Amino acid sequence: MSNTPHQLAEEFPEYVGKIRHLREVDGHFHRITEDYDVVNRAIHRAETNIEPADDFHMADMRKERMRLKDEIYGTLTRLETAEERP
Template sequence: MSHTPHELVEEFPDAAERIHALKETDGHFARLADDYHEVNRQIHRIETNVEPASDAFQTQLRKHRMALKDEIHTILTAPA
């Protein structure tokens, strides 16, 4: 288990500028990015024992983060 936060810019380093631009201009993308950030932070707090949680809840959060990441990836790789 990794205790490293999975920030969007780290997950998609070649898309850092596009991520920033979409957060400013696309409300749907901005909500996805905000949701991803919140879920990602919650997972990080759990992994570092700041906020303990059950294995089932951790798994649920990780699946949710992956679904958000997949949707974000789809947007980032779509033709501009």
């Protein structure tokens, strides 16, 4: 079992500035990053036995974190591609 925190800045170091900017100007992006942070902290607390969770709940939380991470990454890369177009 891993107990690495998985902070967005560590997951996407090349997008730290863009993440900060989008959190300020895009309400939906702000909400999904907040949701990611909440589920990520819950997973970390469960993995370190601060707030233990059963295997089914852990699996559900990890799936939700991955879904949110995919959505965040998709937003970041879509914007990057759009910015590169003339």
